[in-house]
Amino acid sequence: MNLEALAESGGMDVEDLEMLLAVFKPSVTDALGKLKAAAAANDMEGARFALHKIAGSSAPLFGIGEVNTIARAGETTIRDGGTVDAAALAQQIEQILTAAEVL
DSSP: OOHHHHHHHTTOOHHHHHHHHHHHHHHHHHHHHHHHHHHHTTOHHHHHHHHHHHHHHHTTOGGGHHHHHHHHHHHHHHHTTOOOOHHHHHHHHHHHHHHTTOO
């Protein structure tokens, strides 16, 4: 997916998407780093926090709604007392964002 397709899927023009991505990229990059660190430390609360941030920041990017779905599911699992493979989630989210050309 390229920027034009992503913008179209969200009902916006490329210029608006670029402005949104200017905020999104640093936020999601930071959250992915925190998710990876939480995974390395086996810190489920840290992973929950990072997943929450990823879900919230990806919500307006309709073409990558899968990221929001994955992050929310992981966050909910942890909040409900379960555990997740945070490293695998980080890798999956990063692959989606890279394929969508937003990282």
